[in-house]
Amino acid sequence: MPKKIIGFSKLSRVEKIDWLTKNILDNSNQVKLLLDNYLNSNNDIQTIHDSFSENSISNFYLPYSVSPNFLINDKNYTIPLVTEESSVVAAVSNSAKFWFNKGGFKSKVKSFIKRGYIYISFNGKIDILKDFIEKNRADILKSTYNITKNMKKRGGGISAINVVDKTDDLKDYYQLSIDFNTSDSMGANFINSCLEAMSKKIEELSRRYEPFIVNNFSINIIMSILSNFTPDCIVEAYAECEIKDLIAIDDIDPNEFANKMKYAFDIAKIDINRAVTHNKGIMNGIDAILIATGNDFRAVEANVHAYASLNSKYESLSQCTILDNKFRLSIEIPLSVGTVGGITDLHPLVKLSLKMLGNPSSRDFMCIVASVGLAQNFAAVKSLITSGIQKGHMRMHLINLLIKKNANEDQIKRAKKFFVDKEINNYSVNEFLKLNP
Numbered sequence: 001m002p003k004k005i006i007g008f009s010k011l012s013r014v015e016k017i018d019w020l021t022k023n024i025l026d027n028s029n030q031v032k033l034l035l036d037n038y039l040n041s042n043n044d045i046q047t048i049h050d051s052f053s054e055n056s057i058s059n060f061y062l063p064y065s066v067s068p069n070f071l072i073n074d075k076n077y078t079i080p081l082v083t084e085e086s087s088v089v090a091a092v093s094n095s096a097k098f099w100f101n102k103g104g105f106k107s108k109v110k111s112f113i114k115r116g117y118i119y120i121s122f123n124g125k126i127d128i129l130k131d132f133i134e135k136n137r138a139d140i141l142k143s144t145y146n147i148t149k150n151m152k153k154r155g156g157g158i159s160a161i162n163v164v165d166k167t168d169d170l171k172d173y174y175q176l177s178i179d180f181n182t183s184d185s186m187g188a189n190f191i192n193s194c195l196e197a198m199s200k201k202i203e204e205l206s207r208r209y210e211p212f213i214v215n216n217f218s219i220n221i222i223m224s225i226l227s228n229f230t231p232d233c234i235v236e237a238y239a240e241c242e243i244k245d246l247i248a249i250d251d252i253d254p255n256e257f258a259n260k261m262k263y264a265f266d267i268a269k270i271d272i273n274r275a276v277t278h279n280k281g282i283m284n285g286i287d288a289i290l291i292a293t294g295n296d297f298r299a300v301e302a303n304v305h306a307y308a309s310l311n312s313k314y315e316s317l318s319q320c321t322i323l324d325n326k327f328r329l330s331i332e333i334p335l336s337v338g339t340v341g342g343i344t345d346l347h348p349l350v351k352l353s354l355k356m357l358g359n360p361s362s363r364d365f366m367c368i369v370a371s372v373g374l375a376q377n378f379a380a381v382k383s384l385i386t387s388g389i390q391k392g393h394m395r396m397h398l399i400n401l402l403i404k405k406n407a408n409e410d411q412i413k414r415a416k417k418f419f420v421d422k423e424i425n426n427y428s429v430n431e432f433l434k435l436n437p
């Protein structure tokens with residue numbers, strides 16, 4: 001076990017690697033070589049990547065893929081995707097192709113408010129606190145002037161301040177709930193900066209507010225931070241077709257397919273065991289586009305799963321309905337995403353991803369992301385109710401298995417042909433390699 005090290009972040013990259021290999025990795029030269037091999041040969045690009053995080057010692061690659069034929073609101077998109085799961089891109093691409101001739105995906109933003117909170121403890125009643133905020137509203141807002149100036153020019157800013165009484169849940173606990181429009185940015189920095197400026201001002205004003213002084217009331221600001229839960233920043237997407245147009249799916253009668261799909265979606269609505277996996281399938285696509293566009297996928301994950309629990313039990317995020325011979329899939333999710341700010345102006349591939357999407361506004365981007373999630377969802381459930389997931393998954397995983405078993409290029413080529421109509425698993429791949437040295 002290594003001794004505690006002080007000042008690790010101050011070491012140079014080479015010193016950090018020296019420490020790591022000496023103390024944890026058997027002083028291995030191979031480790032140093034591996035880390036060097038993953039550096040970018042272009043110094044400028046490497047410098048950009050080094051700047052994203054503390055203590056970085058190399059780069060960590062994931063495949064950068066694209067999925068064409070995504071018709072969303074009558075526009076044909078090619079979607080950039082970053083994922084390590086081998087079957088995700090193939091599946092979503094099939095789904096996009098399937099829906100292309102059926103009108104594609106339709107999507108719209110239903111609401112666009114993000115919220116930040118100042119969490120306070122106050123030893124008085126709500127009306128007194130509300131009075132204080134009302135009387136000082138202009139000054140409180142003025143404290144954010146320098147931060148909101150540019151955002152206002154882009155149509156954003158602060159749209160409401162509300163006082164919420166939470167004293168039934170926790171003694172003296174109140175919230176100042178503040179509504180924001182962050183235009184095309186996700187807005188985390190903007191919201192948090194505004195909240196911190198407002199908090200400072202509130203503290204200062206409260207100390208000289210006469211009714212507080214006379215009655216011995218005081219505001220204690222506990223913390224100020226945006227909420228990643230955005231139930232008023234909602235996008236919906238759907239895809240629909242006549243049941244008879246489901247004709248080409250794995251030789252299954254279209255009515256049978258539609259009913260089985262609906263039943264699978266209904267199970268996900270009422271059964272948490274299925275709902276979590278169903279939603280994970282949606283997030284396979286959503287996370288992949290979020291990573292490719294430099295968005296905060298952890299924030300979106302947290303948001304979406306909280307939303308899935310809104311009815312006091314965890315439910316699936318998407319629905320399947322059959323009405324008048326129409327088969328329809330739909331999804332409604334909260335999405336707080338951005339197409340400017342963050343690393344969107346810094347990461348060369350993020351810039352490329354956004355360009356590929358036509359540099360969308362954040363509202364258009366919400367529509368794209370929701371549609372990708374729904375497409376991924378359709379692909380997964382379609383496999384599950386027909387061939388099963390393993391067939392496609394293992395076909396994509398075959399190359400990984402072969403590489404893990406040190407197969408050479410020729411063996412990989414032959415294996416791809418051999419396994420076209422055969423079951424792929426650890427045993428069958430081993431047997432193939434034995435018989436095909």
Ligand code: MEV
Binds near residue numbers: 277279282380
């Ligand atoms: C695998 O990554 C995702 C699925 O499990 C999703 C689902 O079951 O709907 C296939």
